[in-house]
Amino acid sequence: MAQSSTAEAVPARKGKLKLIILIAVALILAIALSIAGTLWFLGDGIPGMGDDVAGENAVAEEVFTPSVYMGIEKALVTTVQGEGRQRYAQVYLSFEAKDPQALTAAKLHLPLIRSQLVTVLGSSSFTELQTPEGRAGLADTMLATVNQVLEQEGEPSINRVLFRNFVVQ
Structure with missing residues (x-):
């Protein structure tokens, strides 16, 4: 009888071993x-799956061009009307x-630009400013x-006018 009990124990171990291997394979597959799935949802795709064309197009579309700045040395000073009094x-x-040529052109035409900007500033109201x-x-x-x-x-246009210092009194 001792032999039959060991014979039954050996097949039980083989069954457990197969179950453990099956669970390990399923876990690795998961x-x-x-x-x-994470790589795909994040947009990177699966490496080596032919996403090279899409990547090259994305690089070709986005070319960063830094902004260029030019400061006007002298302040624009004018009077504005406010509450029945003259204010400064x-x-x-x-x-x-983005285009340095636009700033070169602005520097060339700065007297005309300053004159127009002083007019715009002078036509503003004190409470508005x-x-x-x-x-x-x-x-x-x-x-x-x-x-x-x-x-x-x-000439080419500029993107923004920035205030470095702004005082009304």
Whole structure:
């Protein structure tokens, strides 16, 4: 009888060994599928699966061009009307552009641009210049004015007008 009990124990161990191997293979397969799914959902794709064409197009589309800046050395100073009194406004400006040629053109036509900007600043109201929304509106108006002058001269336009210092009193 002793022999029959050991004979039955050996097949039970082989069955458990097969079950352990099956579970290990299933676990490894689940981990591999999880990694592949994560890579796919994150947009990287599975390495070596022919995504080279899409990657080359993405690189060709996005070319970073840094902005170039030019500061106006002298402040724009003018009077503005506010609450029945004359008030003063002093603004230091800088121009931002992607094309350095636009800043070269702005420097060339700076006397005309300064004159137009002083007119725009002088036509603003004191209460309007005290609010952030009023200053943002003034920057947009100044941008349109500068680009209008540059367009009349046949030059490229600038992207933004930036305030370096802004004082109203």
